[in-house]
Amino acid sequence: MNISHFSQINPPARLLMGPGPINVDPRVLRAMSSQLIGQYDPVMTNYMNEVMELYRGIFLTKNHWTLLINGTSRAGIEAILLSTIRPNDKVLVLVFGRFGHLLCEIARRCRATVYSIEAPWGKVFIPDQVEDAIKCIKPRLLLTVQGDTSTTMLQPLIEIGIICKKHNVLFYTDATASVGGNTLKTDEWGLDAVSAGMQKCLSGPSGTSPITLSSQIEEIIRKRKCVEAGIRTALHQDGEDEVIYSNYFDLGMVMDYWGPERLNHHTEATTALFGARECARILLQEGIDNSIARHHLHGTALLKGIQGMGLKIFGDLRHKMNNVLGVIIPNGINGDQVRQLMLEDFGIEIGTSFGQLHGKIWRIGTMGYNARKDCVMQTLTALEAVLNHKGFQIVQGVAMQAAWDYYRSQVCINV
């Protein structure tokens, strides 16, 4: 091996306008370049307590157990589902995009009996559909994504929370892509567990998953303490299998580590925690409502610009997330070629799509640090130029003008 062939890491400057990850706020990068301290240093345990408090502010909850799982967003999903679902529990999943299928898959791996209802891509569920399914299936848990970036749809949760309470069903949501850019009220909406990630509206790098757990969920987890000697094979007297089939994601052990006992579990990923703490601090300093308004403003400006150049938007606009837009690729245009030119000649990344939408839409994000006017204008300019270059005729400048007109109409909002 000739080590001189390996250059120092020095990635090109990119503007990340896809559905995540996005450019990290420089303040978060600075926090993450701090030196390490020991995991039981009082300064570190104090940071951990502060993180719990900060994320209660983000999730709008009084839940004591609000902490970080080290791993990407799906680590938070797995920790909650593995620790909460017992084998043969009936679980109902609302599927309106790719991440709903992920919830089904993980719940199956937890050996749940999984039922799902599906909404066509580009649409969300109405409360009656959910209540009918609950009456019929009688699940112990209902799982749903809040904002699914694969379809850009945002599922309203408030009525579903009421329905779950009424039928005594535990209610979990994956808010990875929505929190910080769209309203999420954990306590007010009756959510028992929520998980998130950093790389969408929180302006951080992937690799940390903040979660919050109600006291009811805590009680369930506490009853399932893992046997020290390893995996218990026999079922408990009442027939319930109590073992959580993971050490890393055993939330009982994670709580004992984050709680006053400070029982050793994993080594908290210090650098990631510094980043997650800074993301929350920045967001709360801006104010959650201001952050949501900012995502709405720039998300709408992008939409106006895209419509201004004559392109069509995917999905039910009444239920679109503030922070990501599905743009229908016009006939005769090769979506991948456009993305390639955007990247090579402008340094701008926009998203492709999965499954049934593959090759049909681009997904453009305006989230976190990149929910800004300059990012919107640059993206519109580049896309308009590339489309013209590829033979889709647009009057030069109409997209920018439409966005400018929208911004001007919103001057009362502090941009």
Ligand SMILES: *Cc1c(COP(=O)(O)O)cnc(C)c1O
């Ligand atoms: C982007 C996204 C994720 C990302 O999961 P990772 O494990 O961080 O890659 C999860 N859930 C939803 C709804 C998302 O939009």
